[in-house]
Amino acid sequence: MNAAGKLAADQAPYARFVVAETSGRSRAGTIRCVINKHFAIDAGVLSAYCFRELPRRADDLVLITASVAFADRTVARQASFTWRRELDLSIPVHDVDFWTRPEVLASLQDLLALLTGDAWTLDFNRRRTTIATELQDPLPLMHGEEPVVMPFSDGLDSLAGARLIASQEPEAPLILVTAGQRSDADREWRERYLNARRYRLVLPFRFPQSGHRFRESSYRTRALVYGVMGGIAAHLSGGTRVVYAESGQGALGPWLVPVGNEAPDVRMHPLFTQRLGKFLEAVLGSSLRFEHPNLWNTKGETLRALVDRGLTENWNKTRSCARDARHMSVDGKHMQCGVCPGCLLRRQSLLAAGLDEALESSPYFWKDLSAHSLAAASRSKHRATTVDDERQAVCGFLSLTQLADLADPRARPEVAELANQLAVTLGASESRVMANLQRLLNSHKAEWMSFLGRLGPSSFLSKWKSERQ
Numbered sequence: 001m002n003a004a005g006k007l008a009a010d011q012a013p014y015a016r017f018v019v020a021e022t023s024g025r026s027r028a029g030t031i032r033c034v035i036n037k038h039f040a041i042d043a044g045v046l047s048a049y050c051f052r053e054l055p056r057r058a059d060d061l062v063l064i065t066a067s068v069a070f071a072d073r074t075v076a077r078q079a080s081f082t083w084r085r086e087l088d089l090s091i092p093v094h095d096v097d098f099w100t101r102p103e104v105l106a107s108l109q110d111l112l113a114l115l116t117g118d119a120w121t122l123d124f125n126r127r128r129t130t131i132a133t134e135l136q137d138p139l140p141l142m143h144g145e146e147p148v149v150m151p152f153s154d155g156l157d158s159l160a161g162a163r164l165i166a167s168q169e170p171e172a173p174l175i176l177v178t179a180g181q182r183s184d185a186d187r188e189w190r191e192r193y194l195n196a197r198r199y200r201l202v203l204p205f206r207f208p209q210s211g212h213r214f215r216e217s218s219y220r221t222r223a224l225v226y227g228v229m230g231g232i233a234a235h236l237s238g239g240t241r242v243v244y245a246e247s248g249q250g251a252l253g254p255w256l257v258p259v260g261n262e263a264p265d266v267r268m269h270p271l272f273t274q275r276l277g278k279f280l281e282a283v284l285g286s287s288l289r290f291e292h293p294n295l296w297n298t299k300g301e302t303l304r305a306l307v308d309r310g311l312t313e314n315w316n317k318t319r320s321c322a323r324d325a326r327h328m329s330v331d332g333k334h335m336q337c338g339v340c341p342g343c344l345l346r347r348q349s350l351l352a353a354g355l356d357e358a359l360e361s362s363p364y365f366w367k368d369l370s371a372h373s374l375a376a377a378s379r380s381k382h383r384a385t386t387v388d389d390e391r392q393a394v395c396g397f398l399s400l401t402q403l404a405d406l407a408d409p410r411a412r413p414e415v416a417e418l419a420n421q422l423a424v425t426l427g428a429s430e431s432r433v434m435a436n437l438q439r440l441l442n443s444h445k446a447e448w449m450s451f452l453g454r455l456g457p458s459s460f461l462s463k464w465k466s467e468r469q
Contacts, residue, residue: 087118
């Protein structure tokens, strides 16, 4: 498939997608996306969600979500010129009348625009096939407790959040919506302590190798994939709660300090989950609550709570690195880079929580952060440190440093404006949100400065900090 639109001097990238149930020809200037060829929805995996029959609108929503994810990953951004893209999709659905209601269509397009920073135009046509799911046994609830659903990345925040909920709500079944691709670091612990009270559901979307190449790595609609399937899992299991485990730096940090000309990143932000909840209520007909219990805690504070409750088993088997195996493997072993935003936040937080970094099952490629340069921090002589590696490290350093800068009194007016926006979303008082946000920023700054202090003045990170002052 070829890109449907080219970038003119005054335009954002544009593409028109036609999602089709069968192969065939499409009009010139469109990308034909064939279900079960360019992406697939695994009926067997989706059946695991079906504690009751999958409604037709939910069936449509799963297909819409897969189509949106495919388009998002296909069209490359021209980030040096503009973050925004214009994406048009034609998607087959069962309930055309519902999806073409002006209020439903506007709600979906606005939700996508908020999440990705792009302009989305969707239209719908009649669908001929359904996903052949099988009804599962009803979820066995203990003492009448409703289940809690959690989008679960298999990362450190997810592991900590799930175990804290299990500790605080010991009778509530916990449903984890996972990608199903990473090692399950939590398996031994939940089998030993939770027996049958924790369930793992896998995302039902697959993108087969069909000659198609994904050109865009930002993939912000991944949050839609997890959020939608989390909402469907709650709806079908009789629950009302979807819990996001992310701590404050991960949930609010990307929104507080956007990178370059990127649109604010709200993938874990209450602004996105609140809008998603309202949209899902219109689609599914049931009220869902999206909760952020660790919103005002740093990751270090969340991990400290895990330490205090003696729930840290196998924490070191999780990963936080955003870089893939193609770039971060040595002798066939996938490593964490150690310097991207996720890795630096992890390392800062481990120190704050008193967890020993030396126990990491997946060691860091750039391990020695006290070294005088990034290249000198490398643990391998078989792979040179590249300009792109340096850029990734700078981005990681800046993301944590700029967030710490917001704790400065000179940033108070900016923080107050952001707190006011957040207060509206949370339905809380401005003064309370401002106090919570300021405390979060102060705690993050203290942890970041302590982390840099441990590295010493000769560290390349400490030198980068000095150069900014």
